Amino acid sequence: MPKPKQLKANFFARSVHHVAPELIGATLLVDGVGGRIVEVEAYHHTDPAAHSFGGRTERNAVMFGPPGHAYVYRSYGIHWCLNFICEPEGSASGILIRAIEPTAGLPAMRRRRGLKDERLLCSGPGRLGEALGIARAKHNGARLDHAPFAVFAPEARPEIIAGPRIGISKATELPWRYGLKGSKFVSKRFPEAG
DNA sequence: TATGAGATCAACT
DNA sequence: GTTGATCTCATAC
Numbered sequence: 001m002p003k004p005k006q007l008k009a010n011f012f013a014r015s016v017h018h019v020a021p022e023l024i025g026a027t028l029l030v031d032g033v034g035g036r037i038v039e040v041e042a043y044h045h046t047d048p049a050a051h052s053f054g055g056r057t058e059r060n061a062v063m064f065g066p067p068g069h070a071y072v073y074r075s076y077g078i079h080w081c082l083n084f085i086c087e088p089e090g091s092a093s094g095i096l097i098r099a100i101e102p103t104a105g106l107p108a109m110r111r112r113r114g115l116k117d118e119r120l121l122c123s124g125p126g127r128l129g130e131a132l133g134i135a136r137a138k139h140n141g142a143r144l145d146h147a148p149f150a151v152f153a154p155e156a157r158p159e160i161i162a163g164p165r166i167g168i169s170k171a172t173e174l175p176w177r178y179g180l181k182g183s184k185f186v187s188k189r190f191p192e193a194g
Numbered sequence: 195t196a197t198g199a200g201a202t203c204a205a206c207t
Numbered sequence: 208g209t210t211g212a213t214c215t216c217a218t219a220c
Contacts (some may be wrong), residue, residue, distance in 0.1 A: 051205095054206085057205070057206090058204095058205085059204070059205065060205095071206095074202090074204065076201080076202075076203080076205035077201070077202035077204075078201060078202055078203080128205060143197095178198095
């Protein structure tokens with residue numbers, strides 16, 4: 001096995017539409033726990049569904065900061081969701097990590113989730129946040145190329161599929177959800193053509 | 195398989 | 208007071 005290449009901050013300093021598909025197949029670790037990214041969604045600041053669309057607030061402040069950092073927010077009052085900030089500083093665009101295929105630290109994830117089913121461990125932004133132990137106090141604004149985070153490039157270029165985003169009420173027609181084709185670990189199956 | 199309600203917090207009107 | 212980038216459990220086919 002060749003040594004995997006760790007992604008640095010400059011990887012994220014590009015358009016979310018370039019970075020998002022390239023994250024599919026990459027490996028995300030938090031304190032050594034995580035796995036292969038199989039599903040993400042891009043949120044551009046011109047997009048009505050993005051948290052940054054209405055301007056800077058206390059919650060979304062890190063979206064307006066430099067790329068290569070983590071943006072963590074509370075969803076529906078219960079879940080912590082993890083985003084990667086992209087593009088040049090100030091553009092306030094990011095990528096929501098929606099699902100990973102667990103490969104490292106399975107026991108820790110099972111313990112936090114209280115589940116045995118590997119497939120349901122990280123198949124959704126809220127589940128992923130719980131399995132990786134994500135919390136705003138610990139991870140909001142943290143660098144993605146420093147501990148406890150580590151992101152590694154895919155070994156080979158995976159087959160990627162795109163589709164409309166999930167769980168939002170605005171701009172639902174934009175096909176900015178990306179996934180690993182055929183993966184059983186996505187939060188919801190992609191509408192396959194044909 | 196599909197639909198519906200509850201949980202629970204912070205931003206926003 | 209309402210809404211949301213969600214998940215789980217219950218109930219109905």
